[in-house]
Amino acid sequence: MLQxxxxxxxxxxxxxxxxxKVTRSxxxxxxxxxxxxxxxxxxxxxxxxxxxxxxxxxxxxxxTQTITPCExxxxxxxxxxxxxxxxxxxxxxxxxxxxxxxxAKGTPEGHRFVFKGDADEYVTYTFKYIAWN
Numbered sequence: 001m002l003q004x005x006x007x008x009x010x011x012x013x014x015x016x017x018x019x020x021k022v023t024r025s026x027x028x029x030x031x032x033x034x035x036x037x038x039x040x041x042x043x044x045x046x047x048x049x050x051x052x053x054x055x056x057x058x059x060x061x062x063x064t065q066t067i068t069p070c071e072x073x074x075x076x077x078x079x080x081x082x083x084x085x086x087x088x089x090x091x092x093x094x095x096x097x098x099x100x101x102x103x104a105k106g107t108p109e110g111h112r113f114v115f116k117g118d119a120d121e122y123v124t125y126t127f128k129y130i131a132w133n
Contacts, residue, residue, distance in 0.1 A: 027121045035083060
């Protein structure tokens with residue numbers, strides 16, 4: 001996330017320290033990013049665990065088939081019955097943190113500060129693909 005901070009010419013010339021508050025996503029510690037209890041995560045009934053749903057569209061004499069991500073499980077293939085009370089099944093929680101920017105003398109306009117280890121965290125999914133013969 002890009003956030004702009006304005007400083008005066010004098011602050012740029014002499015150097016300054018600024019604080020900024022950022023909101024970032026962190027993996028839920030209560031459920032360790034699962035979204036609920038281990039035994040409450042079940043296979044999606046709508047897509048049979050594939051994460052994809054085939055839809056047939058008929059237009060006159062022609063029929064087309066489209067494969068789209070399942071709306072029930074959002075393409076994951078699994079659904080949470082008993083959601084975590086801390087993250088409500090989202091697997092991540094929003095956290096606010098105050099970052100301190102130490103601007104050295106002569107910091108140029110448009111300079112970007114990078115804070116390693118302070119980015120959003122997210123849960124990765126593994127998808128199953130079916131080969132059609």
